[in-house]
Amino acid sequence: MQLDKENIKKIRWLIAFAILLYLGVQNLHIVISTVRVLLGFLFPFIIGFGIAFILNIPMKFIEHHLFGKALKQEKKTAQKLARPVSLVLSICFVICIIVIVMLVVVPELGATFVNIAKKIEENIPVFQKWIDNVFGNNPEVVKWAQSLDIEPGKIIDSVLGVLKNGVNNIVSSTVSITMGLLTTAMNVSIGFVFACYVLLQKEKLLQQIKKAMYAMFPEKPVRYLAHVWNLANRIFSSFITGQCIEAVILGSMFFVSMTILHFPYAMLVGVLISFTALIPLFGGIIGCWVAFFLILMISPVKAVLFLGLFLILQQIEGNLIYPHVVGGSVGLPSIWVLVAVTLGGSLMGIAGMLIFIPTVSVIYTLFREWVYARLEKKQLVL
Numbered sequence: 001m002q003l004d005k006e007n008i009k010k011i012r013w014l015i016a017f018a019i020l021l022y023l024g025v026q027n028l029h030i031v032i033s034t035v036r037v038l039l040g041f042l043f044p045f046i047i048g049f050g051i052a053f054i055l056n057i058p059m060k061f062i063e064h065h066l067f068g069k070a071l072k073q074e075k076k077t078a079q080k081l082a083r084p085v086s087l088v089l090s091i092c093f094v095i096c097i098i099v100i101v102m103l104v105v106v107p108e109l110g111a112t113f114v115n116i117a118k119k120i121e122e123n124i125p126v127f128q129k130w131i132d133n134v135f136g137n138n139p140e141v142v143k144w145a146q147s148l149d150i151e152p153g154k155i156i157d158s159v160l161g162v163l164k165n166g167v168n169n170i171v172s173s174t175v176s177i178t179m180g181l182l183t184t185a186m187n188v189s190i191g192f193v194f195a196c197y198v199l200l201q202k203e204k205l206l207q208q209i210k211k212a213m214y215a216m217f218p219e220k221p222v223r224y225l226a227h228v229w230n231l232a233n234r235i236f237s238s239f240i241t242g243q244c245i246e247a248v249i250l251g252s253m254f255f256v257s258m259t260i261l262h263f264p265y266a267m268l269v270g271v272l273i274s275f276t277a278l279i280p281l282f283g284g285i286i287g288c289w290v291a292f293f294l295i296l297m298i299s300p301v302k303a304v305l306f307l308g309l310f311l312i313l314q315q316i317e318g319n320l321i322y323p324h325v326v327g328g329s330v331g332l333p334s335i336w337v338l339v340a341v342t343l344g345g346s347l348m349g350i351a352g353m354l355i356f357i358p359t360v361s362v363i364y365t366l367f368r369e370w371v372y373a374r375l376e377k378k379q380l381v382l
Contacts, residue, residue, distance in 0.1 A: 043187055044186075044187040044188075044190035044191045044194065045190075045191065045194055046191075047187060047188060047190075047191030047192075048190070048191035048192065048193075048194030048195040048198065049194075049195070049198070050191075050195075051191055051192055051195035052194075052195035052196075052198045052199050052202075053236070053237075054094075054240070055087070055090045055091065055094065055195060055199060056199060056202070056237075057237055057240060057241055058089075058090040058093055058094070059086045059087055059089075059090040059199060060086075062086040062089050062090060063082050063083065063086040066082075066085075066086065066089075067081075067082035067085075067086070070082070083199075083200055084200065087196065087199055087200065101271060101275075210222075210226070213225065228362070228366065231362055231365060231366070232358070232362045235358045235361050235362055235365070236358045239357060239358040239361070243278055243354075244278070246277065246317070246321060247273075247274045247275070247277040247278050248274055249317075249321055250273055250274065250277045250284070250313070250317050250321070251270045251271060251272075251273045251274025251275075251277065252270065252274075253313050253316070253317070254266075254269055254270045254273045254309075254313060255267060255269070255270030257309060257313065258270070258306075258309070261305075261309070263295065263302055263305075263306060263309075264294075264295055264298045264299070264302065265291065265294050265295060265298075268291075268294070269287075269291040269294070269295075272287050272290060272291060273287040273288075273291070275287070276290075278354065279353055279354070282341070282345075282353075284310075284314055284317075288307070288310045288314075291306065291310075292306055292307060292310075333364075336360055336361075336364060337357060337360075339360070340353075340356040340357045340359070340360035340361075341353045341356065341357065343356055343360075344356030344357070
């Protein structure tokens, strides 16, 4: 290698990077604390980017279908109103979904808990009689069964007592809790306002970032970063859109089929399945067992039939709906989907499951592009 100016410059950068890496490893606790402080400062803006990314999906749809023709004709009124009107309609759409779900789920859950308490109280005598018949030779078991006294009123009083004690303990730390709530509310508010600014001027912001990147870095790496950004944006948007549509379809199928077959909790189970279906792979199973327990308190026979219905609808969803709705938008083989869900769930819970699938898909796509480029360079056909 010739020691010209360009190579000397590269060597200097490598030496500087090696020194920084060594100092960072030697003072890892300082680096971690510094990163935490920076994340604390940037947290509202991270929330804002997340809100902007979610709102951008319906906003693009509304803007394209409501103002598409007018924008193509370059009408000034449409150019001024398209973006703010689409943003307001997107926010209203998301708020309406949250309100509708709360109005459906909260009353149903309240009625469900009341019915479960009543059923338990009604079935205690039956259980005691069964214990008496089966364990008649064991007086200790019979005595324990006869001593069972479960009343919803007593349960509620006990719960209220626990809550009262908890409130008394919380009062002592009211200031810290209030400050935490205020901080969270402030972060979310700042993030929401930041998201609105980003969405209203996203083309201008992207253009400014693009100019700054080209000014600071070589052209080739910037072009590759732009390619990665476009790929990630497409995969994440397609994954979220497809996952939401698929969840709504699956929940609607459960609601309609359970209503036709006169199963209890049709509305609650439909909404529950829709929400849990957003969790890849395991979400439907979680919703199934929760719904099974609820129906079991009403009718054990219908609970068993519900399992059969779940298996049928799950097969229809997995083999027909999911491939067509989500399709190849993610483009990730099943084994890597399982790896992504497992890693995401262990690191970040449910949010990690949702984030890691498109993230791993982006990494997988970029690695596949690199492999094919290397094979083409080596003129190998495998």
